[in-house]
Structures are given as structure tokens and as C-alpha cells.
Amino acid sequence: MSDYQLKKYLMNNHNKIIMGEEDIQSLSIIDEDLGDKEIFLTGENHGVKANVELKMKFLKYFKEKIDFKYYLCELPYSTAYFINMYLETGNEDILKEVYTALKGTDAWNKDDYSHWKEVYKYNETLSKDRKITIVGIDIEHQPINALKFMKYCLLEKNTHKKIGETHNRIINNIDEIKPKDRFVNSKKFKIFFHKLAKDLKDREIFYRSILKENYFGFKFVNQNLLNMYEVYEGNNFNGIRDNKMYQNFVEIHKKLPKGKYYGQLGLSHIFQKSFPYVNWLGAALNKNTIFKGKVLSIAYVYKNCKYLYPTTWKNYISSINTLDSSMAALEDFINNEYTIFKLNGKNSPFKDKLIWPIAHKFPKDGVTTDYFQYMILIKDSDAMEPLNHNNWQQFLL
Incomplete structure (x- = not known):
């Protein structure tokens, strides 16, 4: 296909995205693809x-x-749990506490922190039966938040005076893991959670009785701490991690009432066809x-970002x-800050050939729409604004 034919198709299948507060019509190009879909994914760098x-x-559009x-x-899962708690209560101290463990991660920026405050405000405009729930499907990258969650599960239904011997034993083991030990290379940390996994399996009835509705989350977080080791110590980081994310999604989906999903993830996670050695989440x-x-x-x-x-x-x-x-x-479409392209339209060359518009992560076979069905070209965006390493909570006041 010539550049002229490709340009002609794109001319009839694109739209400028307007970032007005209430405008969602500039995304109406997607409308005809909504009917039979249940999971909607946007993919970023x-x-x-x-x-x-x-x-x-x-x-707001998908809502x-x-x-x-x-x-x-x-x-x-643990981080999502606490963010949901923030969305339910509006207590920003919960959000601040979560962020203390995120230093050095991609979430460590003012933009993402402010996003959760905006989600809270938006959620407050929705009726109780329509409120949005956060679903975290990644492995437990930050053991500090995972440990806080597990300790919370043990103490939520119990006062310090009423907790039993098993509670005390687990809490003491958690407290003994010093901050300097809270890394993936901590053998003590790894051994403890292997033992706990076995105990959770061998004494399931007992743990269900003391953890009640927190049993699933407690066990799930423990398993994803172990998954953390498997991912970081393995020889195929992306392949192992995306497999764990998929398994996590399936497990959580089984527990949730029926509902549709929207999420923005790292770009590769949304690909619906595998690469060599990597079966992406979307795939x-x-x-x-x-x-x-x-x-x-x-x-x-991205262009010039x-x-x-x-x-x-x-x-x-x-x-x-x-x-x-x-x-x-x-080239004719890079004058706008945000432009969306429909790649799966009638007579689309992207449905017939592997026309790959991304200058990295090259697939080996298939056609473009096997991997994704829409593309957004972002031009001239600044970087996110970092949180200050030493006095970052001053920004949050």
C-alpha cells in the first residue's frame, strides 16, 4: 500500500482529542466498538x-x-486496597501513607498523586451503586505496603488485647523484618512468607475464622510477595510478570460482582497478541x-515528548x-497535541498488514490490529513532575 492510500485511510479515520473539562465527544470515534467489549485498555510509556x-x-468517557x-x-493488590480505602473515606493520610513506599517507582510523581485526588472528587459525584473500584493486578513490588496490608488484616477485627497466639506470631515476624531487609534479596523475608503460605494452606479453616472477609486478600498478597521473587529472580522478567498479572486478574475477577473494566497500563501489557517468549496480559x-x-x-x-x-x-x-x-x-497529523486513529475501520490497511507505528517492541507476525485497535499520537508533552525526595509531603499539604 502506498503512502497516499495509507494517508487517505487515516484522513477518514482520525479525530483531534479536545481536553475540555466535560468534552467526551472527541472520543466518539470509539463508540461503535463499545457494544461487545468488557475490558478497555489504554497503553502508555x-x-x-x-x-x-x-x-x-x-x-470519564468510559464511565x-x-x-x-x-x-x-x-x-x-495491597496498594489498590488502601487507595480504595482513601476513595471511600476521603482521608488523604491513607494516600500519603501508601506513597511513602513508592519512592523510586514510576508512580513517584505529583501528577499521579493528584490523579487519585481527582478520581476521588469524580467518584463523589456518582451514586453509591455506580462508584468506581480500583483493581490492582500487579505483583507486590513494594513489600512495605504489602506488610502494612497484612498487618492491617490481622488487626482490623481484633484489639491488641484479644489477638491470639497466631496473630501475635505473624505480627512479630512482620515487625522483625527491618526496613533495610524489605528488598527482594532478603532471604529472611522470603523464608517467612514461604512458611506462611504453607500454614495458610494447611490451616485454611483456622485462618478463614480469624481473617474473615480479609482471608482472600491476605493470602493473595502473600502469594504475590512470592511471585515478586519469581519475577525478579527469573530469566524472563516480562514473560513471568505478565503471566502473574493475568493469573491475578482471573482470580480477582472470580471474586468480583459482574462489571466492566477500564485501565491504563504500560504499553506492552495491552498488546493482544504474544511476542516471542512473552504472552502479554492483553494476549x-x-x-x-x-x-x-x-x-x-x-x-x-509519542512525538517530541x-x-x-x-x-x-x-x-x-x-x-x-x-x-x-x-x-x-x-506527518500530516502531528500538528495536534492529541490525535486518535481508528485502525480497525472499513478497508483498513492495519487489518491486512503488520504496519507497526511504534519505534520499539517490534512484533514478529500478524497484523497491526491483532495487537491494538486504536492509536493515540501525543505531541510535545512535558514530563511528569517529580515529588521531592526529602520533603515530598510538603507538596501534599
């Missing part, structure tokens, strides 16, 4: 300021159009008989350009 603006835009219930996040979902054909993926690509890369010691800001320079047909 982390650290770009535009990401936060877009995910709030999509959150109005399909009344999704579950906000799927690239977060551990695994699309192979599941329950979800096959019910996932819609929207990929973000910047991104934040935080570490525990220093924050770095660099340029990011993921739009493939060979895609000359797209």
Missing part, C-alpha cells in the same frame, strides 16, 4: 505528563458510555474463552519519541 490527562479523559465499574491498575486475556474478543486496546505513541524516570536517589528527565520515523503518512 510511563512518565509522560499527557498520560494522566488522557487516563482521566478516558475514565459515561459503558458505566464500567472497575478501574484496572498496574498496582499491587492472555484474548486467549481466555471468557474474554476472547471482548478486549479493546488503545496504544499511545519528555518523560520522568525516577530512582530512589535522583529523578531524571529525558526525551521520548516512539513514533516510527518511517511512518511518513502520519
Whole structure:
């Protein structure tokens, strides 16, 4: 297909996204694909300021159009639990406490922190039966938040005077794990949670009686602490991690009342076809008989943007350009800050060939729409704003 034919198709299948407070009509190009879908995924490269603006835009769009219930996040279960607690109570101290463990991660920025405050305000406008619930499907990357959650589960229904011997033994073991030990290379940490996993299995009835409705979460977080070791110590980080994320999603989905999902994840997680050695989350979902054909993926690509890369010691800001320079047909569409392209329309070349607009993560086979069905071109976005390493809570006051 010539550049002219490709450009002609794109001309008839794109729209400028308007970032007005209430406007969602600029996303109406997606409307015809909503009917038979249940999981809607947008995929980002982390650290770009535009990401936060877009995910709030999509959150409101999908809420109005399909009344999704579950906000799927690239977060551990424990972190999502506490963010849900914040959304229910409005107590920002809970959110601050969660963020203390996120230093050095992609979430360590003012934009994402402010996003949760915006979600809270939006959720407050919804009736009780329509409120959004956060669903965290990632492994437990931050053991500190996982330990806080497990301790909370043990103490929530019990006063210090009433807790039994098993409670005390687990809490004491958790408290003995010093902050400096809370890393994936801690043998003591790993041994403790292997023993706890066995105990949870051998004495399930007992643990159900003391943990009550927290039993699932407690066991789930414990397992994802073990999954953390498997991912970080394995020889296929992406492959193992996405498999764990998929398994986590399936387990949580079984427990939740019926509802649709929207989530913004790292770009590769939303791909609906596997790469060599990596069965991405989106691909695994699309192979599941329950979800096959019910996932819609929207990929973000960047032109002349910047991104934040935080570490525990220093924050770095660099340029990011993921739009493939060979895609000359797209040059006419880079004047807008945000442009959405429908790739699965009538007579789309993206349904017939592997036309790959992303300058990395190259797939080996299939056609473009096997991987994602829409693309958003983001132009001239700044990087997210980092939280201060030493006095970061001053920003939150």
C-alpha cells in the first residue's frame, strides 16, 4: 500500500482529542466498538505528563458510555486496597501513607498523586451503586505496603488485647523484618512468607475464622510477595510478570460482582497478541474463552515528548519519541497535541498488514490490529513532575 492510500485511510479515520473539562465527544470515534467489549485498555510509556490527562479523559468517557465499574491498575493488590480505602473515606493520610513506599517507582510523581485526588472528587459525584473500584493486578513490588496490608488484616477485627497466639506470631515476624531487609534479596523475608503460605494452606479453616472477609486478600498478597521473587529472580522478567498479572486478574475477577473494566497500563501489557517468549496480559486475556474478543486496546505513541524516570536517589528527565520515523503518512497529523486513529475501520490497511507505528517492541507476525485497535499520537508533552525526595509531603499539604 502506498503512502497516499495509507494517508487517505487515516484522513477518514482520525479525530483531534479536545481536553475540555466535560468534552467526551472527541472520543466518539470509539463508540461503535463499545457494544461487545468488557475490558478497555489504554497503553502508555510511563512518565509522560499527557498520560494522566488522557487516563482521566478516558475514565470519564468510559464511565459515561459503558458505566464500567472497575478501574484496572498496574498496582499491587495491597496498594489498590488502601487507595480504595482513601476513595471511600476521603482521608488523604491513607494516600500519603501508601506513597511513602513508592519512592523510586514510576508512580513517584505529583501528577499521579493528584490523579487519585481527582478520581476521588469524580467518584463523589456518582451514586453509591455506580462508584468506581480500583483493581490492582500487579505483583507486590513494594513489600512495605504489602506488610502494612497484612498487618492491617490481622488487626482490623481484633484489639491488641484479644489477638491470639497466631496473630501475635505473624505480627512479630512482620515487625522483625527491618526496613533495610524489605528488598527482594532478603532471604529472611522470603523464608517467612514461604512458611506462611504453607500454614495458610494447611490451616485454611483456622485462618478463614480469624481473617474473615480479609482471608482472600491476605493470602493473595502473600502469594504475590512470592511471585515478586519469581519475577525478579527469573530469566524472563516480562514473560513471568505478565503471566502473574493475568493469573491475578482471573482470580480477582472470580471474586468480583459482574462489571466492566477500564485501565491504563504500560504499553506492552495491552498488546493482544504474544511476542516471542512473552504472552502479554492483553494476549492472555484474548486467549481466555471468557474474554476472547471482548478486549479493546488503545496504544499511545509519542512525538517530541519528555518523560520522568525516577530512582530512589535522583529523578531524571529525558526525551521520548516512539513514533516510527518511517511512518511518513502520519506527518500530516502531528500538528495536534492529541490525535486518535481508528485502525480497525472499513478497508483498513492495519487489518491486512503488520504496519507497526511504534519505534520499539517490534512484533514478529500478524497484523497491526491483532495487537491494538486504536492509536493515540501525543505531541510535545512535558514530563511528569517529580515529588521531592526529602520533603515530598510538603507538596501534599
